[in-house]
Amino acid sequence: MTVTEREQREFIAAAAADARVNVELETEGMTLNIGPQHPATHGTLRIVARLDGEQVVAAEPVMGYMHRGYEKLAEVRTFPQVTTLINRIDWLGSFANEVPFILAAEQLMEVEVPPRASWIRTILFELSRLANISLFLGDMGVQLGAITPVFFAFRDREFVLNQIEAVTGGRFHPNFDRIGGLKDDLPKGWIEDTRGVMVKMRNFCDELEDLLLGNEIFEARTRGVGVIPADVALSYGLSGANLRASGVDWDMRRDNPCGLVHDELDWKVWTHPDGDSFARYWVRLQETREATYMIEQMLDGLPAGPVMAKVPVIIKVPAGEAYVATENPLGVMGYYVVSKGDLGPFRVKIRSASFNNISVTPWVMRGVYVPDVITILASLYFILGDIDR
Amino acid sequence: MSDTDVTDPDSGEAVPVERLDPRHTAAVATLSERLADAVLGHHSERGELWVRVHHEAWQQAGYALRDDLGCRWFDFLSAIDWLPSPFGRDMDAEQDWPATGPPARDTAIEHGVTGGETRLQIFARVQAVEDNPGGGNLSVILKADLPNENPAVETWIPVYAGANWHEREAWEMFGIAFIGHPDLRHIYLPGEFEGHPLRKDFPLLARRVKPWPGLVDVEDMPEVAGEAGS
Amino acid sequence: MWTLAIELAYWQQTAIKLVVVALVIPTGAIILGYVFLMKMMSFMQSRLGPMEAGPYGTLQLLADGVKFLQKEDVFPRRADRYVFALAPVVVLVSTFLLFVVLPVGPDAVVSGLDAGLFFALAVASLSVIGVLMAGWGSANKYALMGGMRAAGQLIAYELPLVLAAIGVVIQAGTLDLNKIVLAQATGEIFGWGAIGNPYILTQFVGFAIFLVAVQAELTQPPFDMPVAESEIVGGYQVEYTGFRFLFFFMAEFGTAFAFAGIASVLFLGGWYVPGLDPTSGWFNLIGPFVMFIKIMAVSALIFWFRFTFPRLREDQLQKLAWKVLIPLSLLNIVVTGVLKVLV
Numbered sequence: 001m002t003v004t005e006r007e008q009r010e011f012i013a014a015a016a017a018d019a020r021v022n023v024e025l026e027t028e029g030m031t032l033n034i035g036p037q038h039p040a041t042h043g044t045l046r047i048v049a050r051l052d053g054e055q056v057v058a059a060e061p062v063m064g065y066m067h068r069g070y071e072k073l074a075e076v077r078t079f080p081q082v083t084t085l086i087n088r089i090d091w092l093g094s095f096a097n098e099v100p101f102i103l104a105a106e107q108l109m110e111v112e113v114p115p116r117a118s119w120i121r122t123i124l125f126e127l128s129r130l131a132n133i134s135l136f137l138g139d140m141g142v143q144l145g146a147i148t149p150v151f152f153a154f155r156d157r158e159f160v161l162n163q164i165e166a167v168t169g170g171r172f173h174p175n176f177d178r179i180g181g182l183k184d185d186l187p188k189g190w191i192e193d194t195r196g197v198m199v200k201m202r203n204f205c206d207e208l209e210d211l212l213l214g215n216e217i218f219e220a221r222t223r224g225v226g227v228i229p230a231d232v233a234l235s236y237g238l239s240g241a242n243l244r245a246s247g248v249d250w251d252m253r254r255d256n257p258c259g260l261v262h263d264e265l266d267w268k269v270w271t272h273p274d275g276d277s278f279a280r281y282w283v284r285l286q287e288t289r290e291a292t293y294m295i296e297q298m299l300d301g302l303p304a305g306p307v308m309a310k311v312p313v314i315i316k317v318p319a320g321e322a323y324v325a326t327e328n329p330l331g332v333m334g335y336y337v338v339s340k341g342d343l344g345p346f347r348v349k350i351r352s353a354s355f356n357n358i359s360v361t362p363w364v365m366r367g368v369y370v371p372d373v374i375t376i377l378a379s380l381y382f383i384l385g386d387i388d389r
Numbered sequence: 390m391s392d393t394d395v396t397d398p399d400s401g402e403a404v405p406v407e408r409l410d411p412r413h414t415a416a417v418a419t420l421s422e423r424l425a426d427a428v429l430g431h432h433s434e435r436g437e438l439w440v441r442v443h444h445e446a447w448q449q450a451g452y453a454l455r456d457d458l459g460c461r462w463f464d465f466l467s468a469i470d471w472l473p474s475p476f477g478r479d480m481d482a483e484q485d486w487p488a489t490g491p492p493a494r495d496t497a498i499e500h501g502v503t504g505g506e507t508r509l510q511i512f513a514r515v516q517a518v519e520d521n522p523g524g525g526n527l528s529v530i531l532k533a534d535l536p537n538e539n540p541a542v543e544t545w546i547p548v549y550a551g552a553n554w555h556e557r558e559a560w561e562m563f564g565i566a567f568i569g570h571p572d573l574r575h576i577y578l579p580g581e582f583e584g585h586p587l588r589k590d591f592p593l594l595a596r597r598v599k600p601w602p603g604l605v606d607v608e609d610m611p612e613v614a615g616e617a618g619s
Numbered sequence: 620m621w622t623l624a625i626e627l628a629y630w631q632q633t634a635i636k637l638v639v640v641a642l643v644i645p646t647g648a649i650i651l652g653y654v655f656l657m658k659m660m661s662f663m664q665s666r667l668g669p670m671e672a673g674p675y676g677t678l679q680l681l682a683d684g685v686k687f688l689q690k691e692d693v694f695p696r697r698a699d700r701y702v703f704a705l706a707p708v709v710v711l712v713s714t715f716l717l718f719v720v721l722p723v724g725p726d727a728v729v730s731g732l733d734a735g736l737f738f739a740l741a742v743a744s745l746s747v748i749g750v751l752m753a754g755w756g757s758a759n760k761y762a763l764m765g766g767m768r769a770a771g772q773l774i775a776y777e778l779p780l781v782l783a784a785i786g787v788v789i790q791a792g793t794l795d796l797n798k799i800v801l802a803q804a805t806g807e808i809f810g811w812g813a814i815g816n817p818y819i820l821t822q823f824v825g826f827a828i829f830l831v832a833v834q835a836e837l838t839q840p841p842f843d844m845p846v847a848e849s850e851i852v853g854g855y856q857v858e859y860t861g862f863r864f865l866f867f868f869m870a871e872f873g874t875a876f877a878f879a880g881i882a883s884v885l886f887l888g889g890w891y892v893p894g895l896d897p898t899s900g901w902f903n904l905i906g907p908f909v910m911f912i913k914i915m916a917v918s919a920l921i922f923w924f925r926f927t928f929p930r931l932r933e934d935q936l937q938k939l940a941w942k943v944l945i946p947l948s949l950l951n952i953v954v955t956g957v958l959k960v961l962v
Contacts, residue, residue: 064577145930151664236551237463250518351465359554
């Protein structure tokens with residue numbers, strides 16, 4: 001299998017680097033702080049890399065520069081107030097953050113959500129995926145030195161943000177999901193506009209496929225760089241496109257549906273056997289395109305009806321424990337909600353995707369070159385708020 | 390008890406029959422076989438399976454989950470402090486209370502599903518990813534009570550490599566020691582931080598210093614002409 | 620010819636030449652910066668670029684320059700002050716020297732050296748010293764890595780640059796840049812001499828290698844590892860602010876201008892336009908304009924690559940130089956030499 005061969009090669013490189021540092025005592029290694037203020041960490045992540053020339057002997061991420069303590073803060077807020085906090089976890093796909101928490105609360109309250117609310121919720125969920133991943137598709141180019149794709153990404157992401165704004169009133173932090181449904185219905189003309197945006201997003205995907213995926217330099221920089229075999233990916237709890245790029249055919253949306261309507265749609269889970277940076281980019285690109293088809297199907301099949309179930313004004317959630325995870329743009333995001341029948345949650349454990357995704361970096365960064373550190377970080381795709389919570 | 394309900398053999402509670410997933414029953418049987426009497430309780434609801442084990446069998450339970458049940462995907466590891474907050478919700482703004490005023494403060498420890506014995510409970514969730522495409526994979530939430538004095542448990546790093554950072558977080562936030570963890574140091578908080586913030590008796594100082602803004606902070610209504618002084 | 624009728628004293632000529640060279644670098648840098656860096660890049664990325672300063676933002680770079688001059692002159696505390704301060708000057712001097720031998724007309728050249736090409740390629744590599752000084756003097760790990768990368772890269776790409784030019788030298792039989800232009804102007808393609816013989820036709824491989832090497836010499840994407848902003852945040856330039864950074868900026872674009880000029884002399888016939896007598900004195904007047912058009916054409920190519928490609932990795936860059944470009948240019952020399960003797 002190609003993956004194990006590459007893994008072996010990387011291991012040999014790492015061992016060689018180790019040996020060089022240990023044996024040839026006269027070559028003193030250098031410790032390089034990548035971050036916390038560094039363009040590649042888009043946020044305040046810090047990577048302490050021990051270098052031997054250009055080769056990384058060991059790299060250790062250091063985070064916490066943006067830790068906001070949402071798990072503690074959630075304990076002193078009421079259930080509807082918590083959505084305001086968790087909007088800020090993955091700030092590029094904010095609406096998707098709210099969904100699993102609201103679903104968990106609804107499970108505890110045993111509220112039946114009207115079908116129209118579920119469908120619109122799923123549409124917005126996938127729209128925030130587009131808003132999030134489209135930025136990754138451009139940003140990966142910037143990290144590799146190609147400046148043009150990111151401008152395309154910002155240009156076309158704007159259309160998606162406009163659609164989210166038209167429904168929720170917020171471009172970044174919609175805070176639109178409510179226990180029992182949604183705050184409002186769709187505005188008039190929105191469905192037609194969204195169809196147009198989906199065409200634009202597909203064109204954007206085609207454009208990037210031409211611009212980056214077919215580029216020899218891009219392939220040279222990403223193929224075989226940062227290979228994560230499926231076993232390692234599973235034991236580190238990688239999720240989302242990072243896991244599927246390692247060849248694991250698993251998507252929460254298909255395999256563990258929980259209140260969203262993905263199981264009623266016709267779509268495909270994309271996987272790639274290689275597990276390298278190229279595979280992660282490729283899978284995300286395909287997923288973006290797949291999401292546009294999904295949204296189009298949902299726009300066609302949108303049922304009529306109310307968007308809000310009957311819920312009390314003062315929301316008290318019955319005692320119990322619930323865990324709901326959804327396939328968010330960055331990966332699996334879950335909330336373990338413990339309620340004691342109070343106004344607010346007793347304990348909220350936020351399982352964010354980037355925390356697990358980045359925890360694999362010390363393993364994968366042994367023996368790579370400094371530019372590969374940037375490639376691997378970019379291809380694992382983290383949002384700092386999603387690591388630090 | 391209606392005819393459709395069966396009795397949970399461990400807790401003795403009535404469980405609706407549709408909540409008992411056959412795979413969950415099988416999983417509990419497998420775990421009981423591997424861990425003998427270290428399985429202290431289990432609960433099955435909404436497709437999730439909770440299993441409470443003795444804390445000394447924590448690592449062994451991890452191996453059993455990974456090797457025998459095929460739950461190779463590590464989701465998360467964390468802990469719950471079941472002590473009711475000594476500060477209650479009294480830091481909320483008054484209008485957040487229901488009309489009855491602040492809720493009565495209860496100091497008794499009440500445990501959640503699968504019960505519990507002590508204050509700190511560690512829990513982790515793992516999942517099988519390829520066993521049942523499209524129909525919901527088997528997932529297990531494993532719980533273990535930790536002793537009140539010096540809570541410690543064996544590390545999961547040999548079982549799930551990804552547990553490393555989660556255990557660092559649990560150590561930092563709850564003060565749980567992980568035996569065999571190679572690198573137990575702060576992950577989020579500065580190195581010299583004292584205390585364990587997610588324990589319930591750790592006050593949320595921001596709330597103590599400045600009450601949650603509510604109606605108190607709202608500007609006064611302009612007085613309507615003619616009603617001045619009323 | 621009246622253009623040559625004015626007799627000037629040596630010091631007067633020197634003064635004029637100094638002023639011309641001193642003006643050409645900022646002008647070239649501003650023109651390239653505006654036309655390509657700001658406008659062409661913006662249009663490629665579906666945006667407008669600067670629109671406020673002057674009509675269509677034409678004065679943007681002047682405004683930027685003034686802004687740079689206003690900034691405080693900052694030295695990192697542990698920097699080697701003299702090396703740090705001298706480095707941008709060394710880089711800029713190497714750019715200045717490039718313009719010395721660049722002919723824009725039969726007589727319109729600052730100093731028509733017999734070994735003009737040799738001189739140009741030699742002074743171009745002077746900038747390595749400046750870059751190394753900047754990297755070392757900044758007392759910054761990123762700068763050090765950038766300096767080291769730059770040194771490795773510039774030295775590696777010096778070779779294909781020179782070897783690619785040798786093909787032209789063999790064909791023209793001279794190192795004098797003006798005579799290379801004349802050789803192209805009077806050359807014939809299989810007996811047909813209407814457009815002369817611009818060497819891009821016979822030396823296309825050389826032209827391609829030359830452009831790739833120029834790209835690397837200018838540390839532009841896809842070869843911009845020494846300044847890679849997403850990896851080592853500007854490399855050797857990381858600690859520079861204000862007018863010292865402006866020096867680097869002007870040197871980068873001035874060198875791009877000069878290299879585009881050398882490329883058009885070597886491969887595109889320099890200041891010569893087909894159909895005219897190359898010995899005519901009028902070329903001293905129209906030559907600069909012809910050269911300018913050709914320089915812009917070559918620069919457009921250089922900058923087009925810059926905005927399109929991702930960055931190579933350091934080892935891949937060296938591999939490209941040593942395993943592809945150098946063997947290819949050696950082969951080009953052999954083929955050129957054999958054909959020169961046979962034909």
